[in-house]
Amino acid sequence: MSGGAHPVDKTCVSCGRTITWRKKWERDWDQVRYCSAACRRRGVGxxxxxxxxxxxxxxxxxxxxxxxxxxxxxxxxxxxxxxxxxxxxxxxxxxxxxxxxxxxxxxxxxxxxxxxxxxxxxxxxxxxxxxxxxxxx
Missing domain, CATH: 1.10.10.10 (Winged helix-like DNA-binding domain superfamily/Winged helix DNA-binding domain)
Known part of the structure; x- marks a missing residue:
């Protein structure tokens, strides 16, 4: 990302909380769906x-x-x-x-x-x- 602009925040599909962009997700931000490992494990049942x-x-x-x-x-x-x-x-x-x-x-x-x-x-x-x-x- 150039100029320090970050993508728009997302919502966790499991808990509904806001997911704020982080540098470690720069390469795969489009695939980020969960805010944490716990939410990924829990999913939506x-x-x-x-x-x-x-x-x-x-x-x-x-x-x-x-x-x-x-x-x-x-x-x-x-x-x-x-x-x-x-x-x-x-x-x-x-x-x-x-x-x-x-x-x-x-x-x-x-x-x-x-x-x-x-x-x-x-x-x-x-x-x-x-x-x-x-x-x-």
Missing amino acids: EVDHELEDAIGALLDQRARDATICPSEAARQVARDRGLEEWRDLMEPARRAARRLVAAGEIEMVQQGRVVDPSAARGPIRIRRASRGGYRLV
Whole structure:
């Protein structure tokens, strides 16, 4: 790359976090899909897709501007799978939400404000993306 310009950031296909260009990826930046070895191993499985679907279904049942907590999706998928412990699905539910943010389908909010899903810490809420197609990148 000449002039110090770096390619545009990407989104990890597994966790939905932002992947920032690094010098070590200069030769194969086009093939980079995961932010870490852990995400590469984890990938996106059946439960991940179920959580994405659950988030969509829960939002479809609510008013257009209503929010849900990722725990609602985790509980629904745990119930559907006959699992007793839904808390094990909380981080996968947050990953599913981040992937949906990257796809432009939803927004992640804290205290009513849209937040960067890669930087959000603590309790979050999820809502459908604004009509204007606004997407935090």
